[in-house]
Amino acid sequence: MVRVKLENVCKKFGNVVAADNVCLDIFEGEFFTILGPSGCGKTTTLRIIAGLERVDSGKVLFDDVDVTNIPPYLRNTGMVFQNYALWPHMTVFDNVAFGLKIRKVSRDEIRRRVKEVLELVKLSGLENRYPHQLSGGQQQRVALARALVIEPKVLLLDEPLSNLDAKLRVEMRSELKSLQRKLKITTIYVTHDQDEALTLSDRVAIMNNGRILQVSTPIDIYNKPRDLFVASFIGKCTILTGVVQNRSDGYLEVKCDDMTLWGVPAYEDLNITVGSRVACILRPENFKLEVSASDNVFDGYVKHVSFYGSRNEVKVAVRSSELIISFDSSVNIDVNKPIKIAIPRDKVIILPYHAT
Amino acid sequence: MPAPLVDENSLIFCFSTNYFVVRMDGLWRKHIDLFLLISHVIPLIFFAFLFIFPLSLLLSSSFLYYGKPSLYWFSSIFSDTYFVNFNPRTGYLFDVYGDTMYIWGLDYGIILNTLIVALTTMILSTVMGLISAFILARYDFPGKNLFRVLLYTPMLATPFVNAYVLGKLFHPTSGLINYIFYDLLHILPYRIDLNGLVGISIAQSLSYFPIVYLNFQASLLNIDPSLEEQAENLGAKGFSLFRRVTFPLALPGLTAGMIITFIFSMEDLSAPIGFIGYSGNPLAKKVMSYYIFQSFSEAMRGVITPETSALSVILLSISIIGFILIKRYVSLKTYASLSRGGRWNPRVRRISGFKLLIVYVFLVVLVLVGSMPQVGTVILASTDWVLGGVTPKSFSLEYFYRLLHPSVSRAISNSVIYSSIAVLIAVLIGASSAYCVARFKGFLASILDILSTIPIAIPGIVLAVGYFMFFTSFFRWTLLDPLIDPAPLLILAYSFRRLPFAARSIFAGLQQVHVSLEEAAMNLGANRFQTLFRIVLPLILMNIFGGAILTFVYCMSESSTSVTLGALRWDRGPITFYINQVVYGSIVVGAASVGAALCVLLMTIQILAIIISNYVLKQRFAIYGF
Ligand SMILES: Nc1ncnc2c1ncn2[C@@H]1O[C@H](COP(=O)(O)OP(=O)(O)OP(=O)(O)O)[C@@H](O)[C@H]1O
Ligand SMILES: [Mg+2]
Numbered sequence: 007m008v009r010v011k012l013e014n015v016c017k018k019f020g021n022v023v024a025a026d027n028v029c030l031d032i033f034e035g036e037f038f039t040i041l042g043p044s045g046c047g048k049t050t051t052l053r054i055i056a057g058l059e060r061v062d063s064g065k066v067l068f069d070d071v072d073v074t075n076i077p078p079y080l081r082n083t084g085m086v087f088q089n090y091a092l093w094p095h096m097t098v099f100d101n102v103a104f105g106l107k108i109r110k111v112s113r114d115e116i117r118r119r120v121k122e123v124l125e126l127v128k129l130s131g132l133e134n135r136y137p138h139q140l141s142g143g144q145q146q147r148v149a150l151a152r153a154l155v156i157e158p159k160v161l162l163l164d165e166p167l168s169n170l171d172a173k174l175r176v177e178m179r180s181e182l183k184s185l186q187r188k189l190k191i192t193t194i195y196v197t198h199d200q201d202e203a204l205t206l207s208d209r210v211a212i213m214n215n216g217r218i219l220q221v222s223t224p225i226d227i228y229n230k231p232r233d234l235f236v237a238s239f240i241g242k243c244t245i246l247t248g249v250v251q252n253r254s255d256g257y258l259e260v261k262c263d264d265m266t267l268w269g270v271p272a273y274e275d276l277n278i279t280v281g282s283r284v285a286c287i288l289r290p291e292n293f294k295l296e297v298s299a300s301d302n303v304f305d306g307y308v309k310h311v312s313f314y315g316s317r318n319e320v321k322v323a324v325r326s327s328e329l330i331i332s333f334d335s336s337v338n339i340d341v342n343k344p345i346k347i348a349i350p351r352d353k354v355i356i357l358p359y360h361a362t
Numbered sequence: 363m364p365a366p367l368v369d370e371n372s373l374i375f376c377f378s379t380n381y382f383v384v385r386m387d388g389l390w391r392k393h394i395d396l397f398l399l400i401s402h403v404i405p406l407i408f409f410a411f412l413f414i415f416p417l418s419l420l421l422s423s424s425f426l427y428y429g430k431p432s433l434y435w436f437s438s439i440f441s442d443t444y445f446v447n448f449n450p451r452t453g454y455l456f457d458v459y460g461d462t463m464y465i466w467g468l469d470y471g472i473i474l475n476t477l478i479v480a481l482t483t484m485i486l487s488t489v490m491g492l493i494s495a496f497i498l499a500r501y502d503f504p505g506k507n508l509f510r511v512l513l514y515t516p517m518l519a520t521p522f523v524n525a526y527v528l529g530k531l532f533h534p535t536s537g538l539i540n541y542i543f544y545d546l547l548h549i550l551p552y553r554i555d556l557n558g559l560v561g562i563s564i565a566q567s568l569s570y571f572p573i574v575y576l577n578f579q580a581s582l583l584n585i586d587p588s589l590e591e592q593a594e595n596l597g598a599k600g601f602s603l604f605r606r607v608t609f610p611l612a613l614p615g616l617t618a619g620m621i622i623t624f625i626f627s628m629e630d631l632s633a634p635i636g637f638i639g640y641s642g643n644p645l646a647k648k649v650m651s652y653y654i655f656q657s658f659s660e661a662m663r664g665v666i667t668p669e670t671s672a673l674s675v676i677l678l679s680i681s682i683i684g685f686i687l688i689k690r691y692v693s694l695k696t697y698a699s700l701s702r703g704g705r706w707n708p709r710v711r712r713i714s715g716f717k718l719l720i721v722y723v724f725l726v727v728l729v730l731v732g733s734m735p736q737v738g739t740v741i742l743a744s745t746d747w748v749l750g751g752v753t754p755k756s757f758s759l760e761y762f763y764r765l766l767h768p769s770v771s772r773a774i775s776n777s778v779i780y781s782s783i784a785v786l787i788a789v790l791i792g793a794s795s796a797y798c799v800a801r802f803k804g805f806l807a808s809i810l811d812i813l814s815t816i817p818i819a820i821p822g823i824v825l826a827v828g829y830f831m832f833f834t835s836f837f838r839w840t841l842l843d844p845l846i847d848p849a850p851l852l853i854l855a856y857s858f859r860r861l862p863f864a865a866r867s868i869f870a871g872l873q874q875v876h877v878s879l880e881e882a883a884m885n886l887g888a889n890r891f892q893t894l895f896r897i898v899l900p901l902i903l904m905n906i907f908g909g910a911i912l913t914f915v916y917c918m919s920e921s922s923t924s925v926t927l928g929a930l931r932w933d934r935g936p937i938t939f940y941i942n943q944v945v946y947g948s949i950v951v952g953a954a955s956v957g958a959a960l961c962v963l964l965m966t967i968q969i970l971a972i973i974i975s976n977y978v979l980k981q982r983f984a985i986y987g988f
Contacts, residue, residue: 092882093897104888105887
């Protein structure tokens with residue numbers, strides 16, 4: 007188990023900046039996720055940690071030892087590749103035993119440890135199958151077992167669930183989590199699926215265009231985004247932009263075009279003052295129908311209702327804006343009728359707005 | 363606990379596992395990886411000594427006149443009517459004397475002759491190859507697979523004997539063709555004497571049209587049918603569909619095949635020597651390859667004249683231009699994706715009636731004419747045909763028995779030994795280059811990509827001249843001095859000339875192995891060498907074997923360096939040198955039949971190789987599939 011640190015890591019491919027001054031500090035035994043849209047540099051970051059990609063500048067540290075120039079085969083990381091990269095000419099047993107054979111572990115020990123790890127990932131009995139004789143989920147577990155059996159210092163997972171169907175993905179997700187809890191191994195997980203990131207991780211890093219935008223717990227990522235991209239990338243929200251008019255008791259009054267609302271700055275150190283251009287983040291589930299004194303209140307009419315099983319998603323037109331609101335589906339909402347909705351001041355998150 | 367690695371001593375540890383870091387004032391920080399180094403440097407050294415240095419020496423000697431840089435040799439060549447002559451005075455083209463029509467070609471001087479022959483060969487091969495490839499790729503009819511197999515026949519190697527057989531068939535008085543069409547059937551108004559430059563071109567077209575055929579067919583099979591369907595959907599049909607969509611898509615393959623044919627024709631020694639051996643025809647001597655060959659033979663114990671160097675440089679330049687043109691279309695990189703031919707369901711149409719008849723007539727004539735040299739070789743080897751009759755009189759195994767004669771069997775064992783060692787070298791160098799091209803993709807890798815495909819375009823005769831000059835001057839009295847023993851140099855020459863076959867097979871294999879399979883191994887602790895031996899090699903084993911077989915076959919039938927360097931010591935001559943001697947020198951009556959028997963041996967090896975590749979290794983037997 008090891009603490010992994012990236013200090014000012016940069017990596018370019020031609021003109022594409024895949025890692026732009028990336029700084030990360032991943033604690034021992036932590037389940038850490040890098041989340042971001044496709045092509046943002048997640049895989050590159052992971053490969054830099056594994057040593058498969060060399061950095062242009064910056065450092066990679068394992069427990070404060072600089073490993074930047076150490077080749078991959080000396081880093082002792084266990085990586086699960088997005089396509090699993092199982093060797094087609096080897097059986098499940100040989101695939102899993104490979105890392106141990108390279109380390110010249112004795113034959114009996116190899117047999118014992120492969121057996122153990124295959125039990126752990128629930129694959130006992132499939133030792134003599136070849137990869138092409140396995141289902142996608144089984145292949146994924148072989149890849150995991152192959153990485154785990156060498157007792158790596160860090161487990162690196164590159165979208166390991168993205169090739170599985172929706173149901174299996176959810177199943178494997180919880181198996182993965184309980185496995186990690188059991189082994190307490192430092193795990194870095196790369197995904198572009200926010201549900202995966204939020205449910206699995208101790209902490210999440212949000213990445214875009216090669217830059218790390220925010221590193222926080224899943225709850226903070228969702229409720230207290232530091233950045234407009236983070237806010238819009240995670241979950242649904244309505245974003246209203248405007249200028250700060252007033253400040254009282256830590257609340258800010260923002261004038262957005264033809265309406266005014268109150269909210270709280272996400273972080274005090276964001277330096278939002280009267281006159282700043284800001285964006286107000288409104289999460290759909292924070293709206294209510296009952297109005298209390300300090301709430302922001304909107305009069306609008308219902309444009310559209312979509313049914314999502316337990317919840318309804320409602321689009322409400324308020325003057326020139328449109329709000330996305332989510333209600334329990336037991337609440338009856340009629341389309342094209344006027345509606346009065348409210349959102350508490352505490353739930354309106356205010357971020358600096360930089361026009362792009 | 364498994365191997366623990368990273369600690370304060372890790373850099374020292376890294377040294378011992380072939381990996382180290384070079385730091386220079388923070389300005390230049392690069393890792394040097396021993397594997398990376400070896401896999402680039404070894405092929406580069408190989409190419410430096412077997413390609414760059416010898417040909418540079420050749421080049422510089424052609425630009426020197428008594429020690430001073432000069433264009434003297436070139437200007438003297440171009441102003442000599444022996445080399446360039448726009449007003450031919452000698453030669454016969456459809457000239458009739460008595461009852462015989464002489465078709466030899468006109469003598470425009472050996473440089474223009476060579477170009478005219480190469481152009482004619484290219485055009486004839488293209489017509490034959492284009493039509494046959496199109497028919498077989500797009501139409502379905504009974505017996506199609508039989509024709510497919512039969513069209514392999516013209517590709518079987520019959521060095522020197524092929525033209526000898528053609529000379530014999532077209533002999534004005536004792537040739538079988540004239541006997542049938544003039545004496546028996548009275549179809550021809552004259553006896554035809556097909557010889558000289560025209561003969562050379564015909565002989566070459568018959569052996570090279572399959573190159574065009576294979577390349578064009580491969581590109582046709584690679585056209586995504588949906589592209590054609592899309593075009594049909596938009597209203598293109600029949601010939602217009604072919605002209606506007608299919609043809610342009612298959613053009614790169616066709617062009618590559620055509621250029622290769624042109625280059626091969628220019629460097630070919632087999633047809634001129636075959637015709638000269640049969641009839642001593644003076645026009646058959648008037649091509650560049652033969653001229654260089656002859657001056658090489660004369661210079662064997664002395665020095666190569668600057669004039670010969672200059673002529674070699676001219677031949678080389680034309681070939682290199684051709685190669686550059688091919689490179690624009692096809693490289694080692696794209697080859698691999700091309701070779702996955704037949705992935706799509708090719709669009710085939712059934713034909714019947716009149717169309718079918720035309721197709722049959724065309725294919726039957728093509729197969730009959732195309733396999734004349736091969737069939738003739740077999741007849742020559744197994745009957746008394748060589749003794750002069752129009753048709754063979756009796757069957758005889760005598761010439762096959764003569765293969766056991768010590769001088770012949772020595773040639774055979776020489777060839778086998780040279781080829782086997784050459785295969786090992788070619789596979790090693792080819793694999794390193796292919797690996798660099800497939801995986802490292804740097805500047806050096808792109809140079810290796812060029813170097814490992816270029817041998818196919820370097821005329822063997824030019825190479826022989828360059829090697830002779832280079833290794834007798836810089837490696838005098840060493841193992842590589844051909845004047846002491848040409849065997850080591852011949853082995854290296856074989857491995858260089860046939861390297862593209864090994865490199866391409868292995869490259870195609872590497873393309874199928876996803877890089878992540880190697881990365882996964884390295885991630886789990888395997889260094890590059892362990893990764894190579896445990897992951898990469900097992901996965902591309904079939905491609906390596908396929909490439910090795912192909913290389914072996916083409917080493918066995920290599921002629922240009924064999925008949926030049928191989929002639930430097932009689933006991934070191936390989937099979938093709940022996941064939942050349944008996945066909946060209948014709949010391950003993952009937953000796954050409956021993957040459958034919960050797961050709962039968964070569965053809966048998968080739969057929970076995972095709973069968974093993976296709977059915978055991980399940981690899982496509984890429985002949986000159988560029
Ligand atoms: N070997 C390479 N050569 C050139 N460009 C590369 C290379 N690898 C990655 N890139 C580029 O770097 C950027 C980041 O790539 P990376 O694979 O890290 O993205 P990612 O976040 O993992 O995306 P995805 O979710 O699609 O896997 C992309 O724009 C990609 O095109
Ligand atoms: Mg990725």
